[in-house]
Amino acid sequence: MIDLLRDLFFDYTIRNVALGAAILGVVGGTLGCFAILRRQGLFGDALAHATLPGVCVAFILSGAKTPIVLMSGAALTAGLGALLILTIVHRTRIKQDAALGIVLSVFFGAGAVLITYIGGSGSGNQSGLDRFIFGQAATIVRDDVITMGILASLALLVVVLLFKEFKLLSFDPAFAASLGFPVGRLNVLLTMLIVVAVIIGIQAVGVVLMAAMLIIPAASARQWTDRLGTMITISGLFGALSGVSGALISATGANLPTGPLIVLSATALLVVSLFLGRSQGFLWSWIGSRRNRRNVLSNTDPSIPYRGGVG
Amino acid sequence: MKPNNVQTPSATFPLEVKGITAAYRDKPVLWDVSFQVPEGQLVAIVGPNGAGKTTLLKIIMDLMQPAAGRATVYGRPFSKARQWVGYVPQRGSVDWDFPTNALDVVQMGLYGRLGWFRRPGRKERETAMQCLEKVGMADFADRQISQLSGGQQQRVFLARALAQDARLYLTDEPFAGVDYKTEQAIVALLRELKATGSTVVVVHHDLGTVSDYFDRVVLLNKSLVAEGPVEEAFTPENVAAAYGGGVKYLAGAK
Numbered sequence: 001m002i003d004l005l006r007d008l009f010f011d012y013t014i015r016n017v018a019l020g021a022a023i024l025g026v027v028g029g030t031l032g033c034f035a036i037l038r039r040q041g042l043f044g045d046a047l048a049h050a051t052l053p054g055v056c057v058a059f060i061l062s063g064a065k066t067p068i069v070l071m072s073g074a075a076l077t078a079g080l081g082a083l084l085i086l087t088i089v090h091r092t093r094i095k096q097d098a099a100l101g102i103v104l105s106v107f108f109g110a111g112a113v114l115i116t117y118i119g120g121s122g123s124g125n126q127s128g129l130d131r132f133i134f135g136q137a138a139t140i141v142r143d144d145v146i147t148m149g150i151l152a153s154l155a156l157l158v159v160v161l162l163f164k165e166f167k168l169l170s171f172d173p174a175f176a177a178s179l180g181f182p183v184g185r186l187n188v189l190l191t192m193l194i195v196v197a198v199i200i201g202i203q204a205v206g207v208v209l210m211a212a213m214l215i216i217p218a219a220s221a222r223q224w225t226d227r228l229g230t231m232i233t234i235s236g237l238f239g240a241l242s243g244v245s246g247a248l249i250s251a252t253g254a255n256l257p258t259g260p261l262i263v264l265s266a267t268a269l270l271v272v273s274l275f276l277g278r279s280q281g282f283l284w285s286w287i288g289s290r291r292n293r294r295n296v297l298s299n300t301d302p303s304i305p306y307r308g309g310v311g
Numbered sequence: 312m313k314p315n316n317v318q319t320p321s322a323t324f325p326l327e328v329k330g331i332t333a334a335y336r337d338k339p340v341l342w343d344v345s346f347q348v349p350e351g352q353l354v355a356i357v358g359p360n361g362a363g364k365t366t367l368l369k370i371i372m373d374l375m376q377p378a379a380g381r382a383t384v385y386g387r388p389f390s391k392a393r394q395w396v397g398y399v400p401q402r403g404s405v406d407w408d409f410p411t412n413a414l415d416v417v418q419m420g421l422y423g424r425l426g427w428f429r430r431p432g433r434k435e436r437e438t439a440m441q442c443l444e445k446v447g448m449a450d451f452a453d454r455q456i457s458q459l460s461g462g463q464q465q466r467v468f469l470a471r472a473l474a475q476d477a478r479l480y481l482t483d484e485p486f487a488g489v490d491y492k493t494e495q496a497i498v499a500l501l502r503e504l505k506a507t508g509s510t511v512v513v514v515h516h517d518l519g520t521v522s523d524y525f526d527r528v529v530l531l532n533k534s535l536v537a538e539g540p541v542e543e544a545f546t547p548e549n550v551a552a553a554y555g556g557g558v559k560y561l562a563g564a565k
Binding site: 037161162163164165170171172174175176177179180181222225227230231 | 369372373374390393396398400404405406409410411412415416419422423425427428429430431455471
């Protein structure tokens with residue numbers, strides 16, 4: 001344990017992986033709150049899958065695996081996927097869940113075809129693109145961490161600046177529109193921030209598991225508080241904690257994959273939150289309902305005129 | 312904060328609807344609807360389900376584009392007049408499980424005046440608290456909104472509209488799913504608004520209370536059936552025309 005913590009600070013690889021995972025956790029946790037409150041939890045899933053063809057096209061065009069190039073490609077197709085979902089929901093009678101399913105499978109399908117094509121085309125360093133499917137956190141190097149950090153700071157800055165607007169948009173979009181806020185554009189902006197969170201995350205946890213980093217920390221945080229600001233803070237912390245834990249457990253040498261371990265760490269926090277969460281957890285509601293029952297049954301309030309057949 | 316109550320043009324109607332026609336795809340919802348709402352009146356918009364009441368409200372507030380016609384607020388398009396308008400959406404239109412409390416929801420009524428980026432501060436808290444007091448909900452300021460009853464949630468929504476400090480209030484079914492006592496409290500509040508010179512438009516569906524609560528009525532069933540002071544427009548013939556006959560309660564209508 002002590003060795004592990006020492007490695008966290010001094011081992012180059014572990015430090016980068018843990019830092020990258022922490023950044024991913026904070027951004028995913030923060031934006032995930034808005035996503036689940038707007039019932040768009042699976043938006044992140046569709047957008048994560050939609051990054052795959054972008055990664056492939058970027059590789060085909062550039063012939064290199066420079067992270068920034070691949071991330072740009074990922075952002076492009078994910079952004080395209082996002083706009084497509086919003087357009088389908090807005091312009092057709094297809095509902096959101098179906099639109100998400102369409103975009104997710106079509107884009108992922110295209111990505112899978114491209115990966116196979118790259119694999120068969122025989123270029124020397126083609127292999128390794130499939131690591132984006134399940135993620136390979138061990139490949140995160142210092143430059144990646146810096147890129148992730150910059151993207152994360154920008155996304156978090158926008159959330160801090162527009163906290164009030166995003167809150168209103170999430171709670172009551174019609175009212176927001178009546179006040180003159182450009183609801184459509186805010187909606188697109190928030191969705192694009194989710195795209196940023198996704199491209200930060202795909203290298204570490206991969207397109208398949210990325211949705212977990214948006215949904216699970218946010219759902220856990222909701223168990224502890226009834227205030228949006230607090231929920232976002234807790235969610236970001238839980239995300240970071242899951243990221244670092246996953247990275248460290250994976251570094252114990254058992255040769256376990258980092259991405260899935262991050263998701264499992266987040267899930268462990270969710271289970272704890274569901275039981276112990278102060279706001280909505282099972283334990284407290286159970287204690288609360290027991291107390292209420294006791295109080296009600298021993299009620300001597302004279303303002304209640306008829307109290308059953310007793311007496 | 313922009314001063315709200317100055318410079319409201321008094322020569323024009325708080326709300327004027329001119330020849331509005333609207334459709335969802337090929338299904339017409341409103342057909343050539345025109346009416347005017349005079350200042351300082353309590354007005355009910357009444358009609359059967361699917362008569363286009365909520366659609367009309369959406370068009371008035373620029374939330375939806377009509378196929379033809381236009382609505383003006385104090386003679387201006389809504390986008391230039393929104394600072395004079397307070398809006399109470401249907402209670403069921405939001406998720407009451409949202410992590411926020413009553414006071415916070417009321418403060419949202421001040422977001423428009425705060426403008427971009429600025430957060431509500433102490434002054435906004437105080438204003439919101441006063442609005443909660445006006446609707447008798449001050450004791451519930453810190454209550455998570457899902458722990459409020461339906462009537463209390465409705466009153467929080469009204470308090471949020473009060474925070475908008477408007478001249479024209481547009482309310483969508485404020486009496487839906489609230490008990491008698493809350494309904495009376497809401498009516499008293501709407502009358503108070505009227506007494507201070509505000510104009511209140513209510514989308515309403517309880518025909519039995521129209522004569523008691525309102526000064527004017529707009530009877531709607533896709534097209535305008537009748538419109539005017541309740542005693543003139545709210546006749547059994549007009550109600551039957553709007554509802555296609557068979558309305559039993561009619562004994563109560565004048």
